[in-house]
Amino acid sequence: MCSGRVDLSFILRAFANGLDGVFVGGCRLRECNYITHGNFHALSVVLMFRKIMQHIGLNPERLRIQFLSSGEGILLTEVINDFCRSIREIGPFGQSEGLNEKGLKLKLAAVAQLIPYLKLVERERLRLPFKTEEEYNRFFAGNELKRLFEELVIDKLAVSEIMLLLKDSPLSTAEIAKILDLSPSEVSKHLNSSSRHGLVRYDESLKRYALA
Secondary structure, eight states: OOGGGOOHHHHHHHHHTTOSOEEEEEOOTTOOTTSSOHHHHHHHHHHHHHHHHHHTTOOGGGEEEEEOOTTOHHHHHHHHHHHHHHHHHHOSTTTTTTOOHHHHHHHHHHHHHTHHHHHHHIIIIIOOOOOSHHHHHHHHTSHHHHHHHIIIIIHHHHHHHHHHHHHHSOBOHHHHHHHHTOOHHHHHHHHHHHHHTTSEEEETTTTEEEEO
């Protein structure tokens, strides 16, 4: 399968099913067998998901991408063995990062709700005309990507988590802030915005927010 078929939802599903690590292998960059350069797409997807992992408290080293030719079987073996050693050192998924199971499921479910939106962000804003892996890595580690991520992704993830919490039961601003480890002012900002968009309402009788 061409690495260009790698999708954010594939990676998320693997981690949501409890896998400790995900490895993506593709043809060497600039040596695409299908002349589509889908491996650059795979690189963008992996680097974006690593950013998401870092934001929700997961070790991004659990996800790795490597580019090799079909004749590099020995190198592939070495790379896989190294990745497996790295994952064993990191430890069990979520537990090693100090995340409780319920909280981790909430975070992954929030990401899952945003997959169509995240695909659009990756395609429209993060699929770049760079020619090397080094340029991609440099961009994803830079201030421009940080700005874009904060502007386009972080608030959306927080709202997604809030919507999932309110789906279970009405909650106050303070209760949401405690569960999500956010400041009450941050939660209020997201609730006010969601209220303006008709997503949530304030229940006067309960003194709590609920889904609209």
